Amino acid sequence: MAYPIAILSCIIAFPLCWLIRATILKKDETRKLPAQDCASPPRLLNQRPLGIDRLEQIFRANNEYRLMELFLFHFRLWGTTLEQVFLGTHAFGTIEPRNLEAILSTNFKDWSMGPRRRVMFPFFGDGIFTQEGEDWKASRDLLRPQFVHKQYEDLEVFRKTVDNFLEALSGEKVVDLQPLVFRLTLDVTTSFLFGESVNSLRETSSSDQGNFSNAFNIAQDFVAKRMRLQDLYWLVGGRKFEEACKTVHNFADTIIQRGLSRDKTEGGGQDRYVLLDFLAHNSPDRTALRSQIINILVAGRDTTACLISWSIFLLVRHPHAMQKLKMEIQSCLGDKVDICRSDLRQMKYLQNIINETLRLYPSVPVNSRTATRDTILPTGGGPDLDQPVFVPKGTAVAYSVYSMHRRPDLYGMDAELFRPDRWEEHMPLHENPTNSKWGYLPFNGGPRTCLGMDFGMAEAAYTLVRLVQKFPDMGLPPSTKVELVGVEKQTMTLVLSITEGCLVQLYQ
Numbered sequence: 169m170a171y172p173i174a175i176l177s178c179i180i181a182f183p184l185c186w187l188i189r190a191t192i193l194k195k196d197e198t199r200k201l202p203a204q205d206c207a208s209p210p211r212l213l214n215q216r217p218l219g220i221d222r223l224e225q226i227f228r229a230n231n232e233y234r235l236m237e238l239f240l241f242h243f244r245l246w247g248t249t250l251e252q253v254f255l256g257t258h259a260f261g262t263i264e265p266r267n268l269e270a271i272l273s274t275n276f277k278d279w280s281m282g283p284r285r286r287v288m289f290p291f292f293g294d295g296i297f298t299q300e301g302e303d304w305k306a307s308r309d310l311l312r313p314q315f316v317h318k319q320y321e322d323l324e325v326f327r328k329t330v331d332n333f334l335e336a337l338s339g340e341k342v343v344d345l346q347p348l349v350f351r352l353t354l355d356v357t358t359s360f361l362f363g364e365s366v367n368s369l370r371e372t373s374s375s376d377q378g379n380f381s382n383a384f385n386i387a388q389d390f391v392a393k394r395m396r397l398q399d400l401y402w403l404v405g406g407r408k409f410e411e412a413c414k415t416v417h418n419f420a421d422t423i424i425q426r427g428l429s430r431d432k433t434e435g436g437g438q439d440r441y442v443l444l445d446f447l448a449h450n451s452p453d454r455t456a457l458r459s460q461i462i463n464i465l466v467a468g469r470d471t472t473a474c475l476i477s478w479s480i481f482l483l484v485r486h487p488h489a490m491q492k493l494k495m496e497i498q499s500c501l502g503d504k505v506d507i508c509r510s511d512l513r514q515m516k517y518l519q520n521i522i523n524e525t526l527r528l529y530p531s532v533p534v535n536s537r538t539a540t541r542d543t544i545l546p547t548g549g550g551p552d553l554d555q556p557v558f559v560p561k562g563t564a565v566a567y568s569v570y571s572m573h574r575r576p577d578l579y580g581m582d583a584e585l586f587r588p589d590r591w592e593e594h595m596p597l598h599e600n601p602t603n604s605k606w607g608y609l610p611f612n613g614g615p616r617t618c619l620g621m622d623f624g625m626a627e628a629a630y631t632l633v634r635l636v637q638k639f640p641d642m643g644l645p646p647s648t649k650v651e652l653v654g655v656e657k658q659t660m661t662l663v664l665s666i667t668e669g670c671l672v673q674l675y676q
């Protein structure tokens with residue numbers, strides 16, 4: 169089906185890629201269902217030879233910035249697990265909680281990350297995001313204890329950067345918050361990792377810092393494009409990509425060196441937790457240290473930036489929700505800006521807003537895994553769509569949490585609406601323990617669950633509170649076209665961002 173090709177790669181740019189794959193498919197990959205009760209799920213029908221029409225459809229949807237809408241449409245039309253044969257290659261897509269449980273948890277060992285490592289390696293190097301098996305486990309065991317509340321309980325790691333963010337907004341009337349939010353999360357994450365921020369929000373930041381931010385964006389864009397090409401990732405690269413990776417690596421090396429030689433006994437020292445200090449003692453060499461740092465930087469920056477941007481985007485389009493949030497902030501904090509974690513925990517409505525934003529706009533809306541051996545998806549096949557589906561070794565399965573989070577049978581008939589209050593109510597999702605656990609997955613699930621979930625949520629909550637406190641009357645600029653949720657243009661790279669930005673009117 170088109171999903172893995174499209175979802176995995178997001179946009180299929182080169183049919184050639186799949187033609188090559190189809191040609192080199194070995195004979196033993198012919199699909200034969202095993203003797204158990206497996207059955208095929210609905211298969212997307214190709215109208216033109218080799219499924220070229222699918223390619224056109226995906227190109228068109230991508231050019232119109234509505235790829236997620238297309239995927240959603242197919243799942244709605246055919247079922248929650250689908251198959252497609254495209255240019256001779258079989259692949260599956262699913263939005264079924266039971267299947268996600270099997271892929272991400274119960275049958276974890278049957279699945280790999282596919283070509284991710286090869287695609288990302290020049291930029292990411294060898295780190296938690298690109299590793300598998302024992303290497304990944306070692307990184308995970310090393311890093312997991314470092315993401316505990318106490319490292320940022322006082323919110324100090326966010327404070328200075330959010331001050332800079334708010335300062336950058338003063339004097340502005342109408343502003344696109346999205347690019348500034350991306351800078352904010354870069355500054356926060358570098359601050360957490362290195363003990364010093366790259367200060368991309370400050371105009372006074374050095375040219376090295378500016379070069380780093382630019383190079384970081386360029387390298388990320390290349391990686392996203394390479395992901396789209398999957399096995400033909402090597403077609404995208406070249407000097408510009410190499411130079412961007414080198415700039416990021418050199419800058420990271422410098423800042424690592426500076427961080428490690430910091431005098432921690434005198435004024436140059438600091439009492440705040442710095443991940444770099446810990447990792448330095450636990451990495452075999454500088455290259456390994458740098459790679460691990462870059463992996464976390466990439467994992468933490470765009471995801472959180474998207475969450476914050478979409479939250480604001482939704483709030484200014486839902487004045488009732490904005491009003492309710494303002495009232496909660498006022499009753500919990502008054503004008504206090506010296507907020508700590510326990511203040512944020514009290515704010516249930518704020519939490520509901522964040523949950524609802526991640527439901528409708530999960531930062532990583534589609535993901536995929538590849539079968540490392542013959543395996544099954546527990547459900548989705550046969551006439552009643554409830555029989556197991558056989559997945560042969562080497563086959564990709566894409567899963568779209570964006571589409572799953574919009575299922576009316578899980579979230580109710582108003583699943584398409586932004587309604588934070590639903591998180592206080594009973595939802596169909598909760599009628600079944602598997603759906604309850606695997607039907608809401610903005611941070612993935614199982615052994616590879618996001619390590620920065622709590623950090624990202626705290627960062628988003630704190631930023632939103634400070635923003636609303638400073639600009640309580642913030643709203644949509646006059647004459648902005650308001651569309652239905654999900655109909656606005658969306659840009660899909662490794663994450664889902666707002667194509668036309670997050671324009672707001674600030675009343676100073």
Ligand code: HEM
Pocket residue numbers: 296297308357463464467468469471472475530531532535610611612615616617618619620621623624625
């Ligand atoms: C709202 C914010 C965030 C969202 C929605 C999010 C989402 C995700 C998702 C979906 C994955 C799984 C990716 C995959 O398996 O393909 C992931 C993994 C990961 N995330 Fe996050 N993330 C967020 C913030 C952060 C932050 C702030 C950090 C660190 C500072 C972080 C660190 C990681 C790491 C290290 C992994 C890899 C875990 C592993 O493979 O074992 N994330 N995240």
